[in-house]
Amino acid sequence: MYGLVNKAVEGFVKQELGDDAWSAVCAKAGIQDLGFISMDSYDDQVTYDLVGAASELTGLEANTILEGFGRYWMLYTAEEGYGALLDMTGSNIHEFLENLNGMHSRIRTTFEGLKPPDFECTDVTDTTLLLHYRTFRPGLAPMAIGILHGLAERLNQKITVEHRDKAAEGADHDTFYIEVIG
């Protein structure tokens, strides 16, 4: 994972639990609290350890934390200067999700070795679509759900997300049925 993600985890923990909690999470995860470099690539395990430690310290399910983090991710990246890029990716859920792979493809030129997930929209109607989410990283479907909700918030839309196929339960990949309700 890029440092950007770990920085977002840091921001999320600090926002939700306070600065001291972040020190505790780092200590628990066995990671020195020296800050992350956005454009540097870190072992995925660092991110998993941070989420695991936060879960252990708060007593919250890792999935709950991941979903919360997904939602935060949209806010964070916008704040970190990617707002315009997000804006140009799409002005509604449909457009955004359609352009998401394109956006990821483009940023691979700057994020060397980036292994972005793949998003494919099928069964698209004016208000619904089925999002196919494929990733090398297991267990991040809750984060994807959080991202979808964060995205809808950003685009001033209201959506429901139904997690239909679950990779964690043996499905080929995760699918999310998204309905725009306002």
Place this chain on the structure above:
Amino acid sequence: MLDSAQIAQLFPFFILISEDLRILEFGSAIARAQPDMRAGDLFETQFKSSKPLADLFPFDEARQKQISDKMISIDLLSSGMSLSGQFTKAGAVEDKVFFLGSPTINNLNALKEYNLSLRDFPPHNAISDMLFMLQAREASLADSRVLLERLRDSRNEALKLSQVAARTKNMVVVTSPYGEIEWVNAAFETLTGYTSAESIGKRPGDLLQGPNSDPQVIAHMHDCLERGEGFNVEIINYSKSGEEYWVQIEVQPVLSDDGNLLNFMAVETDVTERREFADALRRARDEAEAANRAKSDFLANMSHEIRTPLNGILGVASILSDMQMNTQQQEYLDIIRRSGDSLLTIINDILDFSKIEANKLELEVQPFDLRKCIEDALDLFSSAASKKGIDLAYLIAPNVPSRLIGDETRLRQVLVNLVSNAVKFTQKGEVVVEVNGAVFEADDQQFNAMFSIKDTGIGMDAEEQERLFKAFSQVDASMTRKYGGTGLGLAICKRLCELMHGDISVESEKGVGTMFHFSVRLGIDADAPAESWENDRDSLRGHSVLIVDDNTTNRIILMQFLENWGVNVRSASNGIEALYHLKQDNAIELAILDVQMPEMDGIALAREVTTLRPNLPMIVFSSVGYRDRQFEAMNVTGYLNKPLRPRELHRLLLENFSPSDLPKTTVEASALFDHEMGERVKLSILIAEDNTVNQHVAVGILRRLGYQSDVVGNGLEVLDALRLRKYDVILMDIQMPEMDGVEATKRIMQNYPEGERPYIIALTAHALQGYREQYLAAGMQDYISKPIVVKELRAALERAGAQRNVPLIDSEIANKTPKIDAYTQINMTYLQEIFGEDAELMLSDLMPMFLEEAVTELTKMQLNAANQNWDGIRISAHTLKSASASVGLTKFSELCQQLETVATSDTPHSCHALIQQANASFAAAQAEWSARN
């Protein structure tokens, strides 16, 4: 060739321009950026350029050949978006050109400004990539700024710390993981004398340690360094100039993030001054402790050294008092006893004060009778008070429990001291002790007893009162000359009261009197039964008694008790009044008369009373021991001592009114010397005592109690004596030459099985606390202090007898023991056998000569014993054997005979014990001879 649709898809920013400079078509992105633009608009109405438009469009080039690939920049007029691109021919036509460009954007915000979307940048267009790159640069820059800030903070922190390290007065050393110095601060250079250059690369130990550096500490330091652990030690180091100094070294390992050892950092503090100060303190403490020990030892020794001769003086006085003496002798003896007693008091005062000062005084916690405690204290002054005509009385408030728990001896000591002063400084009037108080609020098992000792004496002014409770301070120096005393008494009282959770104070008026108040907290002994007189409400009820006393306090006290028992009381303060009552009231059945009254004294009154009411029983109220023959002719039925004892008053009244109600009491032998004791409690007694005077005293007292005792002079002789015969009791002195009493006791414990050991009573002048336990631990069963108090000795012997289930004198041994008069050394029967009627005469001629000679021979014998000159002993013994027989000292003679034999035997060492016995026998003979003359 690309068709229009392809161009529009690949180039969202294209513009198709005609030769008359009109816009024919344009891309979707331009349409979004400049919504008011329409096809057919003149180019100049929508765009501008830095170049003249005519020069801009390459229509000529288009006609002649391919258009050049020059980069052209144009700006959209309304949105301001800049486009960079190039012209190209629009197919085969020559009057139209395409402008193919993309926005010149170096700022992500422009995307929003121009309403651009991701689809406006086809894959071949690198602008969006550039934008992402740009954002990546922004992110990296932001990271760099954050990291730079952190770095700056961290550097500032490091700078601060390094400045602290560099400038601190403590030495700071940074070493490599292998212990070689990498950095030292200025203080290190100053204090050690080694420069940084001289130090770097060396190990601190090699540089700084020397001969007096503790090798164990060095080894410990090495161990810790090997393990990569920190440590904190103190060690002697050496400066470059060889100067020794103490340093406290705190070493901490410096670890990298991944836990690897990077450095050791040592902070070293010069603690030489502290060490020296601590050493000085330790030395001072040791010296103070030694001094304190020396003081205690000195006090113990002083007590021993002073008490030993006092023991002699008071003991002999005690024996003498039991002998017939003329008045003058009796007076002299009294002087000896009084002087001895006051000297003893002074010694005890000094010892007490020292003990209190040294916090060595431990209070006893024992149940006691408060009334008895006060009576005992007052008894001591009863006689003195009587002689001065002072009334002595005490009054206990009804709410004061009579059975309390605490240190009776110390309470009595305070009382004695205060009453003693009161009596001493009062010439007329009274000394009254009053007790009241209240249950302690925090604990209902404790009682705060308040005592007051009131006198009508000389009194003191404020300044004199001020000095009262200070040690070694008397009201003024002339007091010492006039009244004696150490000046410690009140200081001791104050300390004792404080030890008993109380305090002491004084009220006084010059010429009027003094009242001391003191309080102590005591336990309440709720379990103790009350005495019969206390709750008696019946046996005396209804009887009528007249009390006559000029002293109001006494009258009040008497009245208080009598009324409490239901007695009808008439009270008179003088004879006239008393006679008036008697005349008026025929119901009066008994009169209690004070003896010392002004105008008409007790005797005169008694005489009048006898005339008036010949059968009226009278009780005389006076000081202890007061008897007057004049009363014998009158109906005096009893004497009541001052201070008034309610127990005694009750008994006397019962004797008069209701004899059948008298409680049965055990009559205690009142005589000081119970001559029958030796018969009653048969014990063979050995005295171990090195001081001949003390031997003399002990033998004398024991003889008065009916015991024949043997004497030895040290522990070794005790062991020898025990080999010769069996003793039931040993009175064991502690400090003796050769072998002391404690060691001798230990040996006896080892050598004799239980049941065959004598009962050992420690006999010592050691008055300091703690010795008693030491003696008992050694195996002694009992303890009496010197000077010997006859009562104490008797009690100890009674205990010994009880323990041994006497009579115990072994019949076999008794048979072997020469049968001589058990009570005397001078065997008159024997003398009469030799000299017949002239025995007495011969004795008076011979004895003085013998005594003189014997002293010489006995001295020789002791010297010879010390030098193990057994033959010398034999000769002296031989001389004394016959000489002593000729003056009737048969026991002494037999001892000399035994000596003669033993001196030539294989065990001449037994002579020591025999010589001591001979000495004792001789001393007893001397005493007896003196007594006879």
